[in-house]
Each structure stands twice: as structure tokens, then as C-alpha cells.
Amino acid sequence: MSEQEYVPKSKAGKWFNDRLPLLTLGAHLTDYPTPKNLNYWWTFGGILTFCLITQIVTGIVLAMHYVAHADLAFASVEHIMRDVNYGWLIRYIHSNGASMFFLAVYIHIFRSLFYGSYKSPREVIWIIGLMIYLLMMAAAFMGYVLPWGQMSFWGATVITNLFSAIPLVGDSITTWLWGAYSVDNPTLNRFFSLHYLIPFLILGLVVLHIWALHVPGNNNPVGIDIKKPSKDTVPFHPYITIKDAFALLVFMIIFAGFVFFTPNVLGHSDNYIPANPLVTPAHIVPEWYLLPFYAILRSVPDKLGGVILMFSAIFILFVLPWLDTSKVRSAVFRPIYRQFFWILVIDVLMLGYVGAMPAEGIYLVLARVGTIYYFLHFIVVMPVVGYLEKTDPIPMSISEPVLNGGAEPSLARKANDKV
Amino acid sequence: MIKFNLKLIVLSFLLLISLKPLQSAEMADPIKVDWSFKGLTGTFDRASLQRGFQVYKEVCASCHSMQYLSYRNLGEPGGPEFSEQEVKAIASSFEIEDGPDSQGEMFTRPGKPSDKFKSPYPNVQAATAANGGAYPPDMSVLVKARKGGANYIYSVLVGYEDPPPGVTLDDGVYYNKYMAGNKIKMPNNLMDGLVEYADGTESTVDQMAKDVTTFLAWAAEPELEQRHKTGVKVIIYLVLLTTLVYLSMKKIWSRVDTEV
Numbered sequence: 001m002s003e004q005e006y007v008p009k010s011k012a013g014k015w016f017n018d019r020l021p022l023l024t025l026g027a028h029l030t031d032y033p034t035p036k037n038l039n040y041w042w043t044f045g046g047i048l049t050f051c052l053i054t055q056i057v058t059g060i061v062l063a064m065h066y067v068a069h070a071d072l073a074f075a076s077v078e079h080i081m082r083d084v085n086y087g088w089l090i091r092y093i094h095s096n097g098a099s100m101f102f103l104a105v106y107i108h109i110f111r112s113l114f115y116g117s118y119k120s121p122r123e124v125i126w127i128i129g130l131m132i133y134l135l136m137m138a139a140a141f142m143g144y145v146l147p148w149g150q151m152s153f154w155g156a157t158v159i160t161n162l163f164s165a166i167p168l169v170g171d172s173i174t175t176w177l178w179g180a181y182s183v184d185n186p187t188l189n190r191f192f193s194l195h196y197l198i199p200f201l202i203l204g205l206v207v208l209h210i211w212a213l214h215v216p217g218n219n220n221p222v223g224i225d226i227k228k229p230s231k232d233t234v235p236f237h238p239y240i241t242i243k244d245a246f247a248l249l250v251f252m253i254i255f256a257g258f259v260f261f262t263p264n265v266l267g268h269s270d271n272y273i274p275a276n277p278l279v280t281p282a283h284i285v286p287e288w289y290l291l292p293f294y295a296i297l298r299s300v301p302d303k304l305g306g307v308i309l310m311f312s313a314i315f316i317l318f319v320l321p322w323l324d325t326s327k328v329r330s331a332v333f334r335p336i337y338r339q340f341f342w343i344l345v346i347d348v349l350m351l352g353y354v355g356a357m358p359a360e361g362i363y364l365v366l367a368r369v370g371t372i373y374y375f376l377h378f379i380v381v382m383p384v385v386g387y388l389e390k391t392d393p394i395p396m397s398i399s400e401p402v403l404n405g406g407a408e409p410s411l412a413r414k415a416n417d418k419v
Numbered sequence: 420m421i422k423f424n425l426k427l428i429v430l431s432f433l434l435l436i437s438l439k440p441l442q443s444a445e446m447a448d449p450i451k452v453d454w455s456f457k458g459l460t461g462t463f464d465r466a467s468l469q470r471g472f473q474v475y476k477e478v479c480a481s482c483h484s485m486q487y488l489s490y491r492n493l494g495e496p497g498g499p500e501f502s503e504q505e506v507k508a509i510a511s512s513f514e515i516e517d518g519p520d521s522q523g524e525m526f527t528r529p530g531k532p533s534d535k536f537k538s539p540y541p542n543v544q545a546a547t548a549a550n551g552g553a554y555p556p557d558m559s560v561l562v563k564a565r566k567g568g569a570n571y572i573y574s575v576l577v578g579y580e581d582p583p584p585g586v587t588l589d590d591g592v593y594y595n596k597y598m599a600g601n602k603i604k605m606p607n608n609l610m611d612g613l614v615e616y617a618d619g620t621e622s623t624v625d626q627m628a629k630d631v632t633t634f635l636a637w638a639a640e641p642e643l644e645q646r647h648k649t650g651v652k653v654i655i656y657l658v659l660l661t662t663l664v665y666l667s668m669k670k671i672w673s674r675v676d677t678e679v
Contacts, residue, residue, distance in 0.1 A: 036675055036677045037677060075486075075487065078487040078559065078560065081642070082487060082488075082492070082641060082642075088642040088646065089642075089646075089649070092646075234677075238671050239671060239672065239675065242664065242667055242671050242672075243668055243672075245668075246661065246664045246665050246668050249661040249664055250661060253654060253657045253658065253661065256650065256653050256654055256657060257650075257654070259650070260646050260647065260649060260650025260651075260653060260654070261459055261646075261647070261650055263646070264563060269563060269565055269566045269568075270564070272560045272563040272564035272639075273556070273564045274557075282599075399676075
């Protein structure tokens with residue numbers, strides 16, 4: 001990076017910065033040259049950071065009042081809701097915050113898919129991002145167990161039982177996870193411990209994620225490499241900070257709408273029934289953000305097969321940078337891939353929908369079709385389309401859309417407008 | 420392009436959702452009631468909450484516990500708002516077990532506002548045994564614990580019917596239009612004129628069902644009024660701040676040749 005060496009103005013600042021270059025880091029973050037054509041889909045990185053901090057802060061306060069014991073957990077949550085000052089607000093922010101976190105992360109991931117942000121040289125950013133996503137799912141799942149309601153208990157039972165599908169050692173692993181012979185108090189205790197740990201692991205990975213981002217710099221809607229700094233870039237502060245702040249505030253309005261006016265709409269009513277190992281709910285469903293994977297799991301008649309397929313659905317994303325054979329990053333210039341991208345979006349939404357429905361009849365058929373398409377998209381469509389597709393002409397820079405091969409400049413401008 | 424695809428997504432979603440009614444037909448959809456606590460600025464009807472508490476105390480409380488509520492809650496803002504004297508009187512009408520005292524003995528004393536609602540049975544097992552094997556659920560969060568919420572609770576209370584021909588019921592099982600599977604072990608406890616309302620309101624089954632449901636809705640969400648009030652303020656604040664930040668953003672980005 002061709003940044004000028006930063007020298008603090010004050011003597012004390014210079015003294016400190018020579019020993020720990022925090023001020024240099026601050027200067028790097030404010031001056032960081034960012035493509036000026038980033039659209040609002042790029043604001044979700046900042047929004048996600050906000051979500052993580054919100055979850056950590058509200059979570060720390062909740063942990064001061066929560067009791068991780070099978071006999072007391074449900075009552076302690078009601079204690080938070082009724083007796084702790086603004087406990088209802090803190091808990092509703094935390095529970096809805098998880099949903100908002102996933103909403104933002106899905107938009108963030110699909111943005112990356114559309115604009116090819118996972119491709120060289122950004123593979124490591126992508127992989128770290130997926131690790132964050134995996135940890136998020138683990139944290140969310142364990143967090144959902146903590147209120148010790150019916151869905152907590154039975155959700156935990158279903159998910160931990162998946163491990164029993166592993167040949168030979170499956171049952172031992174499940175018992176080891178439980179710390180008992182069924183989901184019980186030891187399970188709740190360790191889930192609480194891990195639920196408190198994971199967000200800080202995520203925080204560490206977020207630092208790496210941003211660090212890895214700052215090496216090649218941001219991708220952008222046009223998907224081309226740009227010179228930094230140049231006419232194509234703006235300093236991160238104030239241009240991107242103010243734009244991120246605006247997007248974040250719009251996001252917070254939606255967030256507040258959920259928290260204050262429909263705080264339970266994203267949860268399941270059964271979770272206000274205390275956990276009862278003797279009564280199984282009619283339909284055990286995970287939280288909405290895990291539903292597509294739940295649909296994939298249930299689309300396979302064999303338990304082990306379902307588990308393998310479900311985990312493959314996530315792990316296939318790790319090799320995505322190498323499955324995509326196209327040299328062009330942004331789908332804006334990929335007329336064929338663009339269609340398939342939207343089919344994938346519909347496919348995942350459909351899987352989410354059937355994941356909430358009973359696994360029978362038309363829903364099972366849809367789940368199977370959706371699952372097959374999901375894998376086809378990554379294993380077949382991505383490599384093949386990358387080879388065969390005739391991409392649209394790509395501009396040379398963001399500011400001056402000059403074309404490869406000297407075709408019409410108006411075309412490129414049109415392409416840029418679309419972005 | 421993107422617009423067209425969004426349409427496609429919306430359409431395919433509508434198609435999917437239209438499939439939904441195929442799945443279950445056995446229980447009737449709950450009656451939709453226009454509750455005063457619905458909507459963005461909804462509040463509880465104070466008089467209805469007080470009447471609802473009376474129905475709860477005189478009818479429901481003989482089987483259903485409400486263990487997460489304290490008597491003091493009855494006097495707190497946003498609830499039935501009984502006066503301090505009334506709350507004390509209500510609390511002291513219950514004999515609460517306390518102790519152990521300095522001799523190691525348990526003893527009973529009149530209730531205080533800080534006491535939790537007294538449960539009708541000492542534990543879940545006793546409650547289950549006394550009610551034909553069906554545990555009368557704790558009602559503290561019942562409205563939140565049922566799909567359909569207040570509408571569902573109200574519907575079940577007024578949904579008792581003679582079983583249709585061909586349906587036979589065991590002893591102690593009743594037919595209810597809105598209950599899952601149409602079978603319920605709670606008898607129809609409400610009949611016209613059952614309680615004598617202190618405020619002179621006529622105690623029809625419908626009136627009592629509405630009042631007690633309102634009371635239960637408050638019990639499940641005692642923060643509802645404060646939540647709505649704070650929410651409106653928060654949203655107004657955020658919208659104003661968003662506008663200011665938007666204008667600042669426009670100003671800052673006007674130095675660059677790119678639209679935001």
C-alpha cells in the first residue's frame with residue numbers, strides 16, 4: 001500500500017506511537033482508500049460489527065441476571081423480563097439482535113456472491129468470514145437453548161442427536177456433548193459457558209477478517225482492480241463512515257420496530273413453555289435463520305446422509321473461490337451467472353420456507369428439489385458457466401469507463417449505472 | 420433486471436404461502452378480537468384488567484398458578500393499577516407459608532405485596548394429579564406461549580360446544596372448537612353471571628372471557644405499555660437522526676463526482 005508514513009503532531013503522540021503504533025493504525029483506518037462506487041450492499045460489514053457489539057454488551061448484562069440451571073433458567077429469564085430494570089428491553093434487543101445479525105450476515109454473504117468478492121485475491125477474507133458464520137450459528141443455537149423452554153430443550157435434543165449418526169463413536173460423542181445421558185443440566189451449563197465464549201472468538205476473527213480485507217482493499221460493484229489511492233477511491237473517513245452510519249440508522253429503525261412492537265414474532269411460542277423432557281412439541285423447528293439447513297437435513301431419508309449433506313452445504317462454500325472459474329468478478333458483467341445467482345437466492349428462500357413446514361408431501365418434494373439445486377449450483381453451474389459464459393465488456397476504471405477492445409463507452413456507462 | 424427478479428422472488432413466495440392452508444383443517448382459526456392493547460400505541464383497558472383479575476382470582480386461580488407475578492405488580496403502572504391499599508388488601512387475603520423461623524419451624528402469615536402469587540397446588544405433580552392427569556398450565560406467560568396469543572385464549576374460553584355427531588369423549592374431556600385436536604380437559608367454567616363485577620358490568624361469558632384474557636395478556640407482557648411508549652419515542656428519534664445523517668452524507672459526498 002502506498003500510504004504516506006504517518007507522523008503524530010504532538011511530542012507525546014510521537015513518543016507513544018514509536019513504542020506502540022496505535023496512532024498509525026488509526027491513521028490507516030481513517031485514510032484507508034475505499035472505492036467510491038460502493039453501493040449500500042457494502043454497508044452491511046459495518047452493520048454486522050454493530051450487531052456483534054450489541055450482542056456482546058446486552059449479553060454481558062443478561063449474564064449478570066441469568067441463572068444457568070435447569071430448574072432456575074426459565075424463572076431467571078422471567079425475572080429479567082419483570083424485575084430487572086429495563087430487563088425486557090435488554091433481553092428483546094438480544095433475542096431480536098440475533099435475528100438481525102443473521103439477516104445482515106445473509107445479505108453480506110449474498111452480496112459477496114453477486115459481486116464475486118470471494119475470488120482472488122480475497123479468498124482468505126471469504127474463508128475467515130465463513131468461519132465467523134459457523135461460529136455465529138453455534139452461538140445462536142446455544143443461546144436459544146438458554147431460556148430452557150420447550151423449543152430450547154427439544155432443539156438441543158435434535159441437534160445434538162445429529163452427532164449420534166457418526167458411525168461407531170456417534171453415541172459416545174453425543175453423551176460427551178451432553179455431559180449426561182440426555183440433554184440435562186450439565187448440557188445447559190456448558191452451553192452457557194460456550195455461548196459466552198464464542199462471541200469473543202468471533203470478535204477475534206472479525207479483526208482478522210478486516211485485516212485480511214485491508215491487504216487487497218475492498219472489492220467494488222464493478223469488480224475490477226483499482227489503483228489506490230486514486231480518482232477511483234475516497235478516504236474511509238468521512239465518506240464511508242457517514243454512509244455506513246446512515247445505513248446503520250435505517251437498519252436500527254427496522255431493528256427497533258421488531259424490539260418494541262413485535263418482539264416475539266421471530267421466536268416460537270413454545271419457548272415460553274418451560275422445558276419438559278416428557279412432552280415433545282408437535283413440530284420442532286429451529287430459528288428461522290437455520291431453516292434452509294434444516295430443510296436439507298430432512299430431505300434425506302437417511303440420518304447420516306442428511307447430516308453429511310447439511311454440513312456439506314456449508315463446507316462447500318469454503319472451496320467456492322476454486323469452483324468459480326470465471327475471470328470476471330462482478331455479476332453485473334456476467335449475464336448468465338446473474339440469472340443463476342437469483343435462482344440460488346430463490347432456492348435458499350424456498351428451502352427456508354419448507355424447513356419450517358412438516359417434512360411430508362409437497363414440502364418434502366420441494367426440499368429435495370431445492371437441495372439438489374443448491375449443490376448443482378456450486379458443483380456444476382459455477383464451474384461450467386465460468387468457462388462458457390460470454391461476459392459483457394468491463395470498464396478499465398471506475399471513473400473512466402473505457403472498454404476492453406474499444407467498444408462503445410456508453411455501454412460501460414450503462415453498466416455502471418446499473419451498479 | 421434486479422427489479423424483475425425481486426418480483427419473481429415475491430411471486431414464488433406468494434405461491435408457496437398459498438399452499439399453507441392445505442396442511443391442517445381440524446382446528447378452527449381463533450376469533451380475531453380488536454384488543455385495546457393491539458397496535459403501535461396500544462394500551463390496556465384499566466377497568467377490564469381489574470375485572471379480569473377478579474375473574475382470575477375467583478375462577479382460574481383455583482387450578483392455575485401464576486408463579487412469576489407478585490401482588491405488587493397489580494399496583495404498578497401499565498397494569499390494573501390497583502391502589503396501594505387495594506394491593507395490600509389483596510395480598511393479605513392470602514395465607515403465605517414463610518420460614519423457617521428462629522425455631523426452625525415453617526409458619527404462615529398474611530401475604531405482603533412483595534410476595535409472589537400463591538399457587539393453588541404445592542407442585543406440578545399435585546396439580547396434575549388433582550386435575551385428571553392434565554396439568555393446568557401456569558398462566559404467567561400463557562398468552563405468549565400459545566400460537567395466536569390473546570385471540571387464541573379468548574377463543575378457547577368461548578369455544579366450548581357439544582361434540583359433533585360421531586365424536587365420543589371420555590369422562591373429563593370436553594369438546595372445544597379452537598383447541599388443537601378439539602379435546603380439552605378443562606371444563607367450561609364460565610357461565611353468565613358467574614362473578615359479580617365490582618364496577619357493575621354485566622358478567623356475560625363473552626365479557627368475562629375478554630376481561631380475563633386482557634388480564635392474562637398484561638400478565639405475560641407487563642412491560643407492554645412502556646414498550647410501546649418508548650418504542651414510538653425511539654423510532655421518532657432514529658428517524659430524525661437518520662434524516663440529519665442523510666443530509667450530512669449528501670453534503671460530504673457532494674465533493675466527489677459519485678452519487679450516494
